[in-house]
Amino acid sequence: MNAATPSRISLAPLHAVLAQLDDFILGKPRETRLALACLLARGHLLIEDVPGVGKTTLAHALAATLGLAFQRVQFTSDMLPADLIGVSIYDRDSHAFRFHAGPVFSQVVLADEINRATPKTQSALLEAMEERQVTLDGETRELPDPFFVIATQNPSSQIGTFPLPESQLDRFLMRITLGYPDVAAERAMLLGEDRREMLRDAKPVISLAELADSQHAVRRVHVAPALVDYVQALCRATREAPDFHNGLSPRAALGLLAAARAWALLAGRDMVIPEDVQAVFAAVATHRLLARASNRPQPELVAKLQAAVAIP
Amino acid sequence: MNPDRLDRTQILALLAVLTGLLLPHAGRLPNWLLGALAILFGWRIWLIRTQGRMPPKWVLLPITFGLIVGVFIEFRTLLGRTGGIALFAALIGAKLLETRSRRDALLLVYLGYFLVVTNLLFDQTMTLAAYLCAMVLIITTLLIGWHTLGGWTGQWRVAFKQARFAGVLMLQALPVMALLFVFFPRIEGPLWRLPQDRGSIRSGLADSMSPGSFSNMSKDDSVAFRVSFEGERPAQELLYWRGPVFLDYDGRTWTQSPPNATTSPRIEGGTQPPLRYAITLEPHQRPWLLALDMPAMVPDEGRMSDQLQLVGRRQVSKRLRLELSAYLQYRAGVDEDEAMLARALVLPEEGNPRARQQAAAWRTLPPQARVDAVLQLFTGQGLQYTLAPPLYGSNAVDDFVYGGKQGFCEHFAGAFVFMMRAAGVPARVVGGYQGGEENGDYLIVRQADAHAWAEVWLEGQGWQRVDPTFAVAPSRIEEGLASAVNDSDLPYLLRLDNNLVKRAQLALDSMVNGWNQWVIGYTPERQRQVLKRLGITDLLSGKFVAVFLGSIGLCIALIAGWLLWRMRPPKPDAARQLWDSFCRRLAAYDLVPARAEGPRDFAHRAMARLPHRKTEIQAILDGYLAARYGSGGGLEQLKQRVVGFGR
Incomplete structure (x- = not known):
């Protein structure tokens, strides 16, 4: 270190x-x-x-x-x-x-x-x-x-x-x-x-x-492969979900990881754990995911999606 | 955006598939209905282009009712085979005009699958089967598209992926299909009675023979039948495929007298055992069956006539596979009855004086010598075998033998039999096919191989085959038609040169033959034989049904198992395994992590529930987070803690 x-x-x-x-x-x-x-x-x-x-x-x-x-x-x-x-x-x-x-x-x-x-x-x-x-x-x-x-x-x-x-x-x-x-x-x-x-x-x-x-x-907060799996699982879920027009972009995935790192730092941790990703996910993802039905961001749909993705 | 709304591309694709499935029916549907369907389809396309409104119910109902009445008037029934299809097609056309949502379109897709089946009621050729397979692939792709979210995205790449998925689905269904094909009890006879279809008579042997009738067939390269021999294939000059026998002559046309199957002359084989072979006849809409001269047995499907001809019980209106055997050396009809012999001597009152006169002069010779004398006359006259003989007048035999000297097999056979009768030897013309083309392990016999030869009755020997064409143009018999005539007059397939096109055509024919033998030819009789070899005698026994259903179940289970195995989650890493085992221990306290619950949240929940074990849980959590999400390590310690937690 x-x-x-x-x-x-x-x-x-x-x-x-x-x-x-x-x-x-x-x-x-x-x-x-x-x-x-x-x-x-x-x-x-x-x-x-x-x-x-x-x-x-x-x-x-x-x-x-x-x-x-x-x-x-x-x-x-x-x-x-x-x-x-x-x-x-x-x-x-x-x-x-x-x-x-x-x-x-x-x-x-x-x-x-x-x-x-x-x-x-x-x-x-x-x-x-x-x-x-x-x-x-x-x-x-x-x-x-x-x-x-x-x-x-x-x-x-x-x-x-x-x-x-x-x-x-x-x-x-x-x-x-x-x-x-x-x-x-x-x-x-x-x-x-x-x-x-x-x-x-x-x-x-x-x-x-x-x-x-x-x-x-x-930028130096540690991200383990298992955590990347989780970030990818979340992103894939947004891309496959029927509720949204588009899934999260790779730029959004990078952003999600950066935000989770910052969150982990504020918590005094030198590694990112799934809870960090969950803490920032709604803030990072909601405005990027327009719901098919309303054509607007829908926080409850994002929360539902997050709850449905198991942590690998 | 309503996900249930239909994309215009999806409707167009649906229209295209339905059109593709109705296309083979086009010849069976009345013209007015085809027109109506074209209007309905066109209307729907116009609605897509203009984004117009669908017709209301009060417009749609009269249209539908009118179509139903029209079909009823045309066919006098709404059931039946063609009538049913017509009604079905009409209703599909009407349904299109109220197809708004995905639900309606799905219904049409399922109707599309049914349309696939209806096509097989009329035609079971390999080409159609391949076409329908492609259609099933396309419909299934459409169906997958509708069940995949987003539907048609406008990307061909996605459509291609969906098509590949559909293909995989079809391949997975293949084993079950094969099992059902082999083991599902076959139904005797067609599901619908075949109509008396006058329009579909193929060219082929007719029940009369007049000048030109055989030479016309020499241009027809369509297949008459295919043969596979059980043993060695006999020499080409022995391959006389016996068809109708022409007994009566009116001076111009030889006609077949209706075969009488109540009695038939005795046939004795020579020292050799009969030659066994299987023949697959293409439908020719005539009752007779073709068989190698001389049939040694009578199949279930037919009877032996008084003219030594195999006659079927009904017209051959669909492809028919027969297992037959033949004596290549035989004595047939030694005890032929007087009436038949008398008829085999009848000549018209007048005509052909020169031939009559010359033949009558030979009456003093023994019968065999008379035969030889006529054959010698033919060769001596320098008669020529040609595809394009001139048209002879009312004294056709005289004109041919002493005048034009050019003729095809019907001229030779006709003239020979005429002169034999004039010389007092009972004789008749036999029609059929001669030779055939070898293709792999079977023989293709085409319409162009049609041939006519003669049969004379000699005391003590019975009916003996004499082929005057052979005497004049032996190469026709030994090497085939193409070698005996100028082959540029013949269709491509019949010529001698072995080019690429011809080889490709022969390879294709080989496939078609396989299809006919194994798919179409899989009749109830063959099914019984196949199953007997597998030790199954009763198709409806409980044991068989159990094995049958069991093997289908096994097939499905194997495929499902394979799929599940492929979709299994990857084996978790060591830290995760320890954590999972920790979670299992906590399950005893009714603590189960939620689907998306992180390890820290879960551990905190557990600590709140089990305050007395707080430090232990915290230690395991710290160890797990460090091992899995931190820089790694500490697995051994974590293991001890997790194992220790149980106690």
């Missing part, structure tokens, strides 16, 4: 991150943990929920707690790719074009209501997500590292939206829903401090180097 094995890195900062996130988002430890796992696995996150349940707060809290630069972009139907990526403007003093970086040049980007933008703008963002770089006027510009996109979608209003096609949904490692808080959590939130002020005062609890180490450590 070499120096970077998970057992050797300190998990304390990561646990501190989780603790602070749970202070901001009350009563959703599982969702915040998934969001952090997604970031550690270098994936992007899609949050699909009704307005006002804390999507923005979660994104903001993540950025603040990790000490990352944060930008929020409200997507609208008249938005152009330049509004996102940036634009070169002629500078009279220097007699040259100067690049004015758009909001995408940020470590954490919150793309609010991504399905309101035109496909052209959507694809500009999704391309940046995949390549982690932006090419403009023949010049390629690296995006910051880490680069983490949190996109939100409002499922209830579909009028005047451009739903993301399956190929683009596939680029989000996870899709989570926050849902309404339970009574106790909501009460604590109502009685507690104002979230805005809390966020303004929040201090990062992990250094950039520690975060990068953690991301490296995720």
